Amino acid sequence: MIDNLASAFQSVEIILSTRIGSRLIPSRSFGAGVVELLGRLVTPALFAAFRQLIGTAIDLYEPRFKVNRVGVDGTAEELRLGTASLLIEVDYRPRGQFGDFTVERTLGFSVSFANGLVRVV
Known part of the structure; x- marks a missing residue:
């Protein structure tokens, strides 16, 4: 069994x-x-689309998180090679799925895309 925060990351x-x-x-x-x-070739427009899609999807489908910021966590070379991570800053609302949007704390986590898999770290 996993705790509420681990469930939100999953x-x-x-x-x-x-x-x-x-x-x-x-x-x-x-x-x-x-x-x-x-x-696809990483361009500023594609990167902006990634950031927007990720923030919007989390806000729409995971009520325990409210996205504050999506940024890059890596060097230009890592971006070029497709191995950089995205750093996501969210307000954690542990009872959000029940309609209680009280923020417990703000936290950050990384999301990486490698070999067709998405991992939250």
Whole structure:
């Protein structure tokens, strides 16, 4: 059994690794749309799209988190090679899934995309 915060991180992994339209439940629009962009040449516009898609998807589908910022966690060379991580800063609302959006604390975590897998660290 995992705790509430670990469950929220696991949920983020599922959200970010799900292709939009691939699930019927909870809805056909569930997912982030980032998997479809993996493997493309990293440009400022693509990077901006990644950041926007990730922030929006987490805000839509994980009520325990409210995204404050999505930034890069890596060097320019890591970005070029596709091995950089994204640093996500969120307000953690442990009872958000029950409609209680009281913020317990602000925290940050990294998301990495490697070999077609999404990992929250």
